[in-house]
Amino acid sequence: MPNPILEPVTLGDLRLANRVVMAPLTRSRSGEDGVPPDFAADYYAQRAEAGLIISEATNISPQARGYAMTPGIWSDPQVEAWQRVTRAVHRRDGRMFLQLWHTGRISHPDLHGGALPVAPSAIRPEGQAFTNDGLKDHVAPRALETDEIPRIVEDYRHAAACAKAAGFDGVEIHSANNYLLEQFIRDSTNRRTDRYGGAVLNRLRFPLEVVRAVTEVWGGGQRVGIRVSPATTMPGSTPLDSSSMDTYGAYIDALSQAGLLYMHGIEGVTQLTRESPDVDFASLRRRFSGAYIANNQYTLDLAEQALARGDADLFSFGRPFLANPDLVARLRTGAPLAEAPKQYWYGGGAVGYSDWPAMHAAG
Ligand SMILES: Cc1cc2nc3c(=O)[nH]c(=O)nc-3n(C[C@H](O)[C@H](O)[C@H](O)COP(=O)(O)O)c2cc1C
Numbered sequence: 001m002p003n004p005i006l007e008p009v010t011l012g013d014l015r016l017a018n019r020v021v022m023a024p025l026t027r028s029r030s031g032e033d034g035v036p037p038d039f040a041a042d043y044y045a046q047r048a049e050a051g052l053i054i055s056e057a058t059n060i061s062p063q064a065r066g067y068a069m070t071p072g073i074w075s076d077p078q079v080e081a082w083q084r085v086t087r088a089v090h091r092r093d094g095r096m097f098l099q100l101w102h103t104g105r106i107s108h109p110d111l112h113g114g115a116l117p118v119a120p121s122a123i124r125p126e127g128q129a130f131t132n133d134g135l136k137d138h139v140a141p142r143a144l145e146t147d148e149i150p151r152i153v154e155d156y157r158h159a160a161a162c163a164k165a166a167g168f169d170g171v172e173i174h175s176a177n178n179y180l181l182e183q184f185i186r187d188s189t190n191r192r193t194d195r196y197g198g199a200v201l202n203r204l205r206f207p208l209e210v211v212r213a214v215t216e217v218w219g220g221g222q223r224v225g226i227r228v229s230p231a232t233t234m235p236g237s238t239p240l241d242s243s244s245m246d247t248y249g250a251y252i253d254a255l256s257q258a259g260l261l262y263m264h265g266i267e268g269v270t271q272l273t274r275e276s277p278d279v280d281f282a283s284l285r286r287r288f289s290g291a292y293i294a295n296n297q298y299t300l301d302l303a304e305q306a307l308a309r310g311d312a313d314l315f316s317f318g319r320p321f322l323a324n325p326d327l328v329a330r331l332r333t334g335a336p337l338a339e340a341p342k343q344y345w346y347g348g349g350a351v352g353y354s355d356w357p358a359m360h361a362a363g
Contacts, residue, residue, distance in 0.1 A: 003300070003304065003331075003332070004019070004304070004307055005018065005019045005020065005300060005303050005304055005307060005315065005331070006018045006019070006020070006328060006331060006332050007019075008051075009051065009313070009314070011051075011052065011261065011262065011291055011313075011314065012222045012223070012261045012291070013222060014052075014095055014169060014170075016051035016052055016095060016314075017049065017050075017051050017093070017094075017328075018049075018050070018051040018328055019051055019303070019307070019313065019314045019315055020050050020051050020314075020315060020316075020317060020327065020328050020331065021050060021051060021052045021053075021054060021264075021293055021314050021315065021316035021317070022047050022050040022052070022053040022054060022316065022317065022318075022321045022327075023054060023295055023316035023317060023318035023321070024054040024055060024056055024057055024099040024172070024174070024227070024318075025056050025318055025321065025322065026056045026057050026067065026070060026346065027043075027056055027345070027346060027353060028067060028068060028069040028070055028130070028346040028347045029069060029347065029348065029349065029353060030069050030070055030071040030072075031069075032069075032132075033072075033075070033077060033078075034059060034065075034070070034071050034072025034073075034074075034075070034078055035071070035072075035075075035077050035078050035081045036071045036078075036081045036082065036085065037081075037349075037350075038081075038084065039349070039350040039353070039354045040071075040081070040085055040354075041084045041085045041087075041088040042088070042350075042354040043325075043353055043354035044085050044088065044089050044094075044096065045085075045088035045089055045091065045092050045094070046325035046326075046354065046356075046358070047094075047321055047325050047327070048088075048089045048092035048093065048094025048096075049092075049094070049326060049327075049328040049329065050094065050321070050327070050328060051095070051314065052095045052096070052097065052314070053089060053094060053095065053096040053097070054096075054097050054098075054099050054172050054225075054264070054316070055085075055096060055097065055098045055099050055168075056070070056071065056099065057070065057099045057101035057174050057179075058070070058071045058072060058073045058098055058099055058100065058101055058159075059071070059072040059073070059074070059101055059102070059103075060072075060073065060074060060100050060101065060102055060155045060156050060158070060159035061074050061102070061152075061155040061158075061159070062074070062112075063102070063112070063118060063152075063155070064101060064102035064103060064155070064180070065103065065107065065111045065112070066103025066104070066106045066107035066108070066111065066117065066129065066179070067103070067107075067111075067129070067130045067346075068111065068130055068131050068132045068347075069132075069346075069347060070101075073098060073100070073159045073162045073163055073166065074155070074158060074159055074162060078162070078166075079162050079165050079166045082098070082163075082166035082167070082168070083165075083166050083167050085166075086166060086167035086168055086169075087167065090167070095169045096168055096169055097168055097169060097170040097171055097172045097223075097225060098163040098166070098168045098170075098171050098172070099171070099172045099173075099174050099227070100156060100159055100160065100163070100171055100172065100173050100174055100214065101174045101179060102152065102155075102156075102174075102179060102180040102181070103117070103179050103180060104117065104118065104119045104120075104141065104179055104180030104183045105117055105118075105119035105123065105124075105125050105138070105141040105180075105183060105189070105236065106125055106129070106138070106178065106179060106235050106236055107129060107141070108129035108131050108136050108138065108139065109139060110129075110131040110132065110133065110136065111129075111131060115142075116139065116140075116141055116142040117139070117141040117142070118141055118142050118143075118144050118148070118180075119141035119142070119143065119144065119180070119183050119189065120143065120144065120183050120184050120189060120190040120191070120192050120196065120197065120206075121143050121189060121190055121191040121192060121197075122140045122141055122142060122143045123140065123141070123189055123191070124138055124139060124140040124141070125138040125178075125235065125236025125237070125238065126138065126236055126237035127235055127236055127237060130346065138236065143192070146194045146195070146196065149196055149206055149209075150209075152180075152206075152210075153206070153209045153210055153213050154213070156173075156210045156213050156214055157213040157214065157216070157217055160213070160214040160217040160218060161217050164217065164218065169223065170218065170223035170224060170225065170261065171214060171218065171223070171224055171225070172224075172225040172226065172227055172264060173207075173210060173211060173214055173224065173225070173226045173227070174227055175207055175226050175227055175228055176227040176228050176229035176232065176264075176266055176270075177227075177229050177232055177234070177235070177266070177270055178229075178232065178233070178234070178235060178236055178238040181206070181207040181210065182228075182229070182238075183238075184196060184203055184204075184205075184206045184207055185203055185204060185207060185241065185247060185248075185251060186203075186238070186239070186240065186241040186247070187203065187241055187242050187243075187247070188238060188239035188240065188241060188242070189238060190203050200246065200247050200250050201250070203247070204247075204250060204251050204254060207251070208254055208258070211224070211226065211254075211255065211258050211260070212258070215258060215259070215260070220259060221258050221259035221260040221261060221290075222259070222261050223261060224260050224261055225260060225261050225262040225263070225264055225293070226255055226260055226262075226263055226264065227263075227264040227265075227266070228248065228251070228252070228263060228264070228265055228266070229265075229266035229270055230244050230247075230248040230276075230279045230281070230284065231244070231266075231267075231268055231269055231276030231278065231279040231281070232266055232268075232269050232270045233269060234269070234270060234271075234272075240278055240279070244278050244279050245278075245279065245280065245283075245284070248279070248284055249284060249287060252284055252285075252287045252288050253287055255288065256287060256288050256289045256290065259290070260290050261290055261291060262290050262291040262292065262293050262313075262314070263285070263288045263290060263291075263292055263293070264293040264295060264316065265281060265284075265285055265292065265293070265294055265295060266295050266296050267281045267294060267295065267296045268281075268296050268297075269296075270296060271296070271297075271318075271319070273297075274296055274297050282311065285311070285312075291313045291314065292311075292312050292313050292314070293312065293313065293314040293315065293316050294306060294311065294312035294314070294315050294316070295315070295316040295317075295318070298315050298316070298317060300331045303315040319339075319340070320337055322339075322340035322344070322345065322356075323337075323338035323339055323340035323356045324337050324338055324356065325356050325357075325358055326358040326359050329358070329359060330359055333359075335359050338356065340352060340356070
């Protein structure tokens with residue numbers, strides 16, 4: 001019996017080889033100028049058997065940067081480097097979206113020539129930032145002036161246009177994991193008193209302006225997805241919203257109306273647990289009219305059960321893709337999965353990145 005997870009499926013007007021999505025994975029191997037290395041094309045092409053690849057989170061502007069050695073999508077050299085990646089993926093009949101990122105307060109002055117990172121409000125995250133000189137304590141960010149916010153929306157518009165020029169099949173707006181968009185959504189990180197703060201609809205204003213700008217560039221929502229993580233507290237030990245179900249319910253209703261292709265949900269706390277006592281993800285997910293990509297600690301078994309129940313359309317795998325370029329083939333055959341030691345997750349070169357062997361070569 002063919003496994004329905006591994007059979008072709010249609011997502012909007014895209015024909016995908018299977019329901020397995022490569023989740024976005026930051027690998028911190030780009031240059032200071034945010035240009036991905038040549039061997040990023042090998043890495044992504046090796047994983048092109050996935051029905052859909054979501055790129056690592058990619059900064060929309062210099063201001064968006066929060067981690068050393070992460071790629072960007074605002075300059076010509078970055079677009080040219082990403083073109084090499086998308087060509088390599090398309091040559092193997094893969095499909096690839098770019099994840100659009102602004103880290104907001106999860107950053108450090110070292111990444112901004114000494115200037116403070118920006119955020120809705122000046123609230124310091126717990127923990128440390130990944131800088132060129134290693135881990136450094138987070139600082140209190142600078143609260144954005146009201147008239148700076150529309151300029152960030154324009155940065156998203158520009159980045160979305162650059163992603164199109166780079167040959168991506170679509171883009172995913174990173175509205176998860178407590179980066180800038182989610183910092184505006186949650187009342188724990190947004191204490192503003194202007195039209196971007198206070199009531200839920202005000203807190204959603206900036207993320208929804210971003211959604212509008214990005215969908216305008218892509219000719220509607222059918223090549224635009226969004227990632228959400230209502231129950232995630234990392235990074236920054238960021239408290240949940242005081243009324244997650246109401247806030248994210250209103251958000252997801254608006255995203256649905258915007259006609260987005262898919263919602264990519266991190267169920268539970270990213271990487272850590274699928275449990276989330278304060279967030280009933282299943283009921284949130286049902287408010288979204290487009291496709292649903294489920295994520296967090298999925299196995300093939302879990303995905304099969306969720307598909308059979310009609311709980312999700314596609315399933316994204318993050319850590320399993322690190323050391324298993326041919327993850328889809330391994331799931332098909334039940335072959336064992338390799339694990340990437342943490343030392344290879346962030347930073348370094350091709351070693352531990354684009355040199356993981358496929359099964360038949362694994363010996
Ligand atoms: C090394 C690493 C880098 C990650 N980078 C990103 C990222 O750039 N964007 C994002 O939305 N999530 C990122 N995540 C979260 C993953 O996309 C995914 O949500 C998480 O690993 C849980 O899925 P899994 O259990 O299949 O690994 C990252 C996770 C890991 C382990």
